[in-house]
Amino acid sequence: MTRIPRTDERRLWDSLMEMARIGATPGGGVGRLALTDLDREARDLFVRWAEDAGCTVRIDRIGNIFARRSGGDESLPPVMTGSHLDTQPLGGRFDGIFGVLAGLEVVRTLNDAGIATRHPIEVVVWTDEEGARFRAGTAGSSAFTGLRSVDDMLALRDPDGKTLGAELARIGYAGNAPVGGMAVAAFFEAHIEQGPILEAEGTTIGAVQGAQGQRCFLVTVEGEEGHAGTMPMDRRRDALLGAARMVDALNAIAFRHRPMPVITVGSLRVRPDSPNTIPGAVTFTIDSRHPDDATLDRVGAEMRSTCEDIARDLDLALVMTETSHRASVSFDPDCVEAVRRAAARLGHTCRDIYSGAGHDACNMAHITPTGMIFVPCEKGISHNEKENARPEDLAAGADVLLHVLVERAGAGAASPGASTV
Ligand SMILES: [Zn+2]
Known part of the structure; x- marks a missing residue:
């Protein structure tokens, strides 16, 4: 040799x-x-x-x-x-x-x-x-x-x-x-x-x-814009509030799976992005990764149903589209x-x-x-x-x-x- x-x-x-x-x-x-x-x-x-x-x-x-x-x-x-x-x-x-x-x-x-x-x-x-x-x-x-x-x-x-x-x-x-x-x-x-x-x-x-496999999503949460001073809290459809709860819930999903996937919300856009207007729409990204494709699919389904539940609670519309999927x-x-x-x-x-x-x-x-x-x-x-x-x-x-x-x-x-x- x-x-x-x-x-x-x-x-x-x-x-x-x-x-x-x-x-x-x-x-x-x-x-x-x-x-x-x-x-x-x-x-x-x-x-x-x-x-x-x-x-x-x-x-x-x-x-x-x-x-x-x-x-x-x-x-x-x-x-x-x-x-x-x-x-x-x-x-x-x-x-x-x-x-x-x-x-x-x-x-x-x-x-x-x-x-x-x-x-x-x-x-x-x-x-x-x-x-x-x-x-x-x-x-x-x-x-x-x-x-x-x-x-x-x-x-x-x-x-x-x-x-x-x-x-x-x-x-x-x-x-x-x-x-x-x-x-x-x-x-x-x-x-x-x-x-x-x-x-x-x-x-x-x-x-x-x-x-790792990777699935990326684009999520749009739609509520209704309103005056920050006049619209009572219990009548708001605040898209950013919904998105914020989703970001937190998505993070928690990662911790519920072992071995742990990685889930990242890295980009978020608020409409109209004004200090005194209730946010009417928010678009954010999700990047999720895991070595096992079946786990990644389960995580994807869980992310979707979780976001849907939050949207329903807050009377918001939700569109979640997969933007890329790499096995x-x-x-x-x-x-x-x-x-x-x-x-x-x-x-x-x-x-x-x-x-x-x-x-x-x-x-x-x-x-x-x-x-x-x-x-x-x-x-x-x-x-x-x-x-x-x-x-x-x-x-x-x-x-x-x-x-x-x-x-x-x-x-x-x-x-x-x-x-x-
Ligand atoms: Zn490199």
Whole structure:
């Protein structure tokens, strides 16, 4: 068996910090929206690093970048890893970027050790994962996996009316390679947890079993506007009072289920939003998530009946529409086990975990055996300039990634200088 070296903690950290300079924000984070000039700079830097590491780079029509390290048998499908380089407007230095640069660090480490693999290894940068600019999210991997059409993704518009396709061309990343339609042997994505569990437990590696399902709703509560001074309390149809009771009741529903779903009312609009008018209508959103689809459906039904009861009590009209529904994702058991095994081999603490967020890996799970590796991030803070992670945890995640990739890609015709035992 090939002896697998450790990745270079310092090199990985330095690469992350160099990448973080592109779009650095005063608050210590990164603002690098998809397909802006800053995204181009980040892509250019990645491509330069990948080519320096001997990779062949190809870019597909949706702008996904694939950096390929040849395998001993080039007829075999690649084992892929990667994530995204775009960020939220006030994002952090690690969300997505870690997954890309951990993949690059794996390639660099294999090169240094002279280890060849049978399957090629490809490090991918997915286009527009965050959805902050074009409002879709995981655009590149959705197109690659056929979950959404390439043309639909290219036609997405940002708030200024610019299309994703035109912006891709403008920054020079509208490639020629076809989108998807190729065999992929397996996909692994390394990512910061974006939640507090690993850090709180002092666990280094999360073997991600899958991602939560998500159902989102838009709720409109209709009452009647009235004068705040003249309408007696017992004759009011106050839409905001109804909405407030609903927000509280929705929160309580989460606590009644174990394991606990997460339910969030994050946006609320009041009509007419005047200090001396009784609110006539309120619109608010509900975001509900749980790893088990059946539980999520039960929660959805309970949320609806609870809101209906409150509306009836207060003589309000209620319209509750589902705006999106994403089923939960289960990662491939062998890939999850490979992550656990690698962590154990490396002497890292490891626990099973579900992803609360969506990731490109969730799309890839539809077309190939897929796994994810989580590492802790400080206080679980993400999508925030304060996002932080420890160099040693990031290196541990990269080491696990190295092991699972080599295992899947198969140690092959070792090049001269390869160390084997
Ligand atoms: Zn991410």
